[in-house]
Amino acid sequence: MFKTATGIKQVFRRIVIEQQASVNPPSQPVGLWKVSVSPHLKSNESVAKIMWTVVACLVPPLIMSVFVFGIQTLIITAVSVISCVVVEAVSQKLLGREITIRDGSAVITGMLIAFIIPPGVSPLLPILAAVMAIYIGKHILGGIGYNFFNPALLGRAFLLASFPVAMTSAWLPPLHDGSIFKYFGTSIDAVSTATPLAVMKEHGFAAFTHAFGSGPDLYLNFFLGFRPGCIGETSGLLILLGGLFLIYKGYTTWHIPVSVLGTIAFLTWVAGGKGLFAGDPLLAVLSGGALLGAFFMANDYVTCPTTKRAQIVYGIGIGALTVLIRLKGGYPEGICYAILLMNPISPVLDGWLKPRRFAPPLGGEK
Amino acid sequence: MPVPDELDLILGQHIGAPCMPTVAKRSEVNEGDVVGDVKKGLGVPLHAPVAGKVKNIGMSGHPMRTSAPSLTISVNHDTASRVYEKEEWESKKAADLLAMVHDAGIIGIGGAGFPTHVKLNPPADTPIDTLVLNGAECEPYITADHRMMVEHSSEIVEGAKILLKILGIGKCIIGIENNKPDAIAAMKTAAEEGSTYQYLISVNALKVKYPQGSEKQLIQAVTGRKVPAFALPSAVGLVVQNVSTARAVYDAVALGKPLSEKVVTISGKGIKRPANLLVKIGTRVRDIVDYLGGLNPGLSKVIMGGPMMGFAVSSLDIPVTKTTSAVLFLTEDEIDTRPHSQCIRCGWCLDACPMGLEPKEIGLYVEANRAEDTEPLGVFECFECGSCAYVCPAKRPLVQFVRLAKMKAKRKA
Numbered sequence: 001m002f003k004t005a006t007g008i009k010q011v012f013r014r015i016v017i018e019q020q021a022s023v024n025p026p027s028q029p030v031g032l033w034k035v036s037v038s039p040h041l042k043s044n045e046s047v048a049k050i051m052w053t054v055v056a057c058l059v060p061p062l063i064m065s066v067f068v069f070g071i072q073t074l075i076i077t078a079v080s081v082i083s084c085v086v087v088e089a090v091s092q093k094l095l096g097r098e099i100t101i102r103d104g105s106a107v108i109t110g111m112l113i114a115f116i117i118p119p120g121v122s123p124l125l126p127i128l129a130a131v132m133a134i135y136i137g138k139h140i141l142g143g144i145g146y147n148f149f150n151p152a153l154l155g156r157a158f159l160l161a162s163f164p165v166a167m168t169s170a171w172l173p174p175l176h177d178g179s180i181f182k183y184f185g186t187s188i189d190a191v192s193t194a195t196p197l198a199v200m201k202e203h204g205f206a207a208f209t210h211a212f213g214s215g216p217d218l219y220l221n222f223f224l225g226f227r228p229g230c231i232g233e234t235s236g237l238l239i240l241l242g243g244l245f246l247i248y249k250g251y252t253t254w255h256i257p258v259s260v261l262g263t264i265a266f267l268t269w270v271a272g273g274k275g276l277f278a279g280d281p282l283l284a285v286l287s288g289g290a291l292l293g294a295f296f297m298a299n300d301y302v303t304c305p306t307t308k309r310a311q312i313v314y315g316i317g318i319g320a321l322t323v324l325i326r327l328k329g330g331y332p333e334g335i336c337y338a339i340l341l342m343n344p345i346s347p348v349l350d351g352w353l354k355p356r357r358f359a360p361p362l363g364g365e366k
Numbered sequence: 367m368p369v370p371d372e373l374d375l376i377l378g379q380h381i382g383a384p385c386m387p388t389v390a391k392r393s394e395v396n397e398g399d400v401v402g403d404v405k406k407g408l409g410v411p412l413h414a415p416v417a418g419k420v421k422n423i424g425m426s427g428h429p430m431r432t433s434a435p436s437l438t439i440s441v442n443h444d445t446a447s448r449v450y451e452k453e454e455w456e457s458k459k460a461a462d463l464l465a466m467v468h469d470a471g472i473i474g475i476g477g478a479g480f481p482t483h484v485k486l487n488p489p490a491d492t493p494i495d496t497l498v499l500n501g502a503e504c505e506p507y508i509t510a511d512h513r514m515m516v517e518h519s520s521e522i523v524e525g526a527k528i529l530l531k532i533l534g535i536g537k538c539i540i541g542i543e544n545n546k547p548d549a550i551a552a553m554k555t556a557a558e559e560g561s562t563y564q565y566l567i568s569v570n571a572l573k574v575k576y577p578q579g580s581e582k583q584l585i586q587a588v589t590g591r592k593v594p595a596f597a598l599p600s601a602v603g604l605v606v607q608n609v610s611t612a613r614a615v616y617d618a619v620a621l622g623k624p625l626s627e628k629v630v631t632i633s634g635k636g637i638k639r640p641a642n643l644l645v646k647i648g649t650r651v652r653d654i655v656d657y658l659g660g661l662n663p664g665l666s667k668v669i670m671g672g673p674m675m676g677f678a679v680s681s682l683d684i685p686v687t688k689t690t691s692a693v694l695f696l697t698e699d700e701i702d703t704r705p706h707s708q709c710i711r712c713g714w715c716l717d718a719c720p721m722g723l724e725p726k727e728i729g730l731y732v733e734a735n736r737a738e739d740t741e742p743l744g745v746f747e748c749f750e751c752g753s754c755a756y757v758c759p760a761k762r763p764l765v766q767f768v769r770l771a772k773m774k775a776k777r778k779a
Contacts, residue, residue: 024710033665033667033668033678033680034666034667034678034701034703035667035678035679035680036667036677036678037675037765037766037769038671038674038675038676038699038750038752038765039673039675039752039755039756039765040667040669040672040673040674040676040678040694040696041506041673041674041700041701041702041752041756042701042704042755042756042758042761043757043759045757045759046704046759046760046761047707047710047759049758049759050712050759061751076627100516100707103707106489110568142708143708144707144710145709145710145711145760146708147706159463215595267563275454294438295752300712301711301712301713302710302711305713306711306713306716306724306726307713307724308717337752354724355716355719355721355722355723355724356593356722357595357721357723357744357747358594358721358747359592359593359594359595360594360722361594361596361597362594362595362597362601363594365509
């Protein structure tokens with residue numbers, strides 16, 4: 001078909017994979033048939049289908065956040081999503097690329113940015129985070145597939161560095177009575193509270209139980225999402241359901257979530273209490289952004305390793321760094337930085353832990 | 367299907383050297399006459415499937431190349447087709463049986479088309495202990511081997527015994543995927559009846575997965591052995607043959623009938639009546655289409671071979687060769703023409719690759735203009751099954767990338 005490799009290359013450059021071959025057999029219907037190389041069948045999956053499924057899995061925690069922190073979480077999320085989509089379109093226009101806002105990846109970034117900021121911040125903050133995440137964190141580096149940091153986490157890290165007070169104090173106490181307009185338009189300073197991890201870090205375990213209770217009620221409240229925290233991180237139940245759905249669909253695997261959460265639980269149990277083996281592993285997993293990070297951010301396709309063995313090492317690394325920051329670092333919660341620190345190591349891990357070949361050649365590798 | 371008026375016998379039917387015609391233009395040939403042979407190099411003779419007259423020695427359409435040297439026979443419909451009597455073969459010597467396999471023009475019918483007599487004569491330093499028969503249909507859509515196993519199970523088993531005698535061994539395992547319970551049942555019965563003290567033939571039901579029809583994957587599924595990269599199955603003591611090849615060996619040895627017809631799956635929504643047809647080698651696709659009532663509107667792609675590894679063609683004037691397993695007529699909704707986008711590093715291709723390669727990396731190298739540096743990534747171990755491109759959510763043409771990488775890496779070496 002092609003005489004030379006240059007011939008093939010030219011066909012490649014044209015990106016037009018399907019060549020139209022004109023055929024006109026007299027006894028047959030006249031028409032154009034497509035000619036291309038195998039395989040001729042493709043699965044029904046697509047990048048857009050994956051992305052929109054993830055978006056769907058993030059909607060229940062978003063709805064829950066409205067009941068826990070009030071209607072302004074919806075406004076923050078909407079601003080964040082719209083600005084991410086707009087920034088994506090503008091970036092792609094500026095860089096002369098195809099505009100792909102319909103694939104849903106910017107929507108995910110927008111939702112995740114909102115999910116990992118406090119519910120009491122100004123709705124203008126996510127706009128800045130969107131510029132940082134989408135333009136600098138994604139498109140400058142080559143667009144989808146080429147960014148080596150998780151864009152949403154990059155946006156949050158940018159906000160944390162630029163607006164440290166708002167980002168570490170605009171926490172709201174959970175609403176237990178469904179009065180979702182309670183905080184709408186009120187001054188945040190009057191109602192703000194502290195997150196469980198911050199209370200534990202700064203005032204110790206006694207203050208923690210005083211503020212959040214203990215026993216089954218504590219775990220139930222944390223599991224359902226009735227605790228101070230970032231907008232989308234509190235509802236462990238719904239995040240877990242969404243994550244399990246993604247695993248069921250085959251869009252992600254257990255390797256990263258299990259290794260991240262397992263490491264956090266194990267290391268907290270070992271070192272997180274008074275003396276060795278006295279920590280509370282369940283509380284560690286239900287606090288902060290551990291579940292959201294493990295199921296929706298650590299396993300981001302682009303920034304995580306691709307081989308299963310590398311994914312486990314990567315997950316353990318994230319878990320270990322998270323616990324290190326929580327227990328010894330300056331911040332009460334560490335999963336954001338833990339993931340960002342592990343992100344650029346992904347290609348290195350992939351290089352070390354390559355997939356196992358079917359069988360090596362006789363006489364060993366060349 | 368009935369014999370059409372003309373047959374195009376492509377002289378290069380398979381891997382190896384093409385045949386040279388041994389008959390002159392306008393000469394009369396009888397059914398089973400040798401019309402082409404290989405003087406030097408790897409190859410087997412080519413036979414006239416029917417009686418007729420050599421109309422032309424020239425070019426005809428070819429599934430992979432646009433055209434190829436061929437021999438056109440105009441069929442003489444007045445001559446009755448030959449009747450083959452069953453002969454006794456058990457007393458013949460192995461070397462004579464091997465010669466009969468060669469003389470009957472038998473090649474691997476599964477698709478690769480490697481001459482069978484060469485496979486049956488492995489190097490002396492690699493002793494063979496087991497024959498594996500491939501009953502795992504190589505690709506989706508194709509059901510030719512399936513029907514063959516249901517309808518001709520005892521011939522396949524007898525063919526297996528001939529193959530065992532040639533190889534001088536006694537053990538044969540037939541691997542069949544468990545989505546064909548009727549084929550498994552038929553082959554089990556035939557294998558029980560056919561097994562003797564000397565020849566033990568068994569059936570191994572396999573989990574359905576693609577690409578199980580691939581030699582190395584089948585061997586692993588059936589015996590647990592792994593054929594090293596770039597090595598032949600004989601390196602682990604095995605010879606693999608397709609079930610249809612075993613049937614052809616039976617025809618050649620027990621009936622004295624050369625390989626001149628084969629079962630081809632005709633399928634897809636683009637053909638009026640899908641079927642498995644026994645067609646003469648050289649039958650043009652156009653004649654098959656006419657026989658099956660024509661094409662449906664909306665036909666978008668015609669493929670010689672399976673949907674994963676077959677070749678899309680642009681004409682119906684292409685003859686069936688000894689390696690044609692299927693002709694598929696696919697409509698727009700059966701194929702995927704969505705444009706490809708950037709790799710999102712989801713890693714699905716890594717999980718899909720049966721050889722444990724990293725197709726995404728090969729694709730990224732090719733896109734970065736470094737196709738020639740892909741040898742360490744194992745491009746030459748890839749047999750282009752298409753699994754990676756099938757699962758890719760970004761619809762990336764990974765098989766094309768691999769082919770380009772192979773070409774450039776070869777040139778660099």
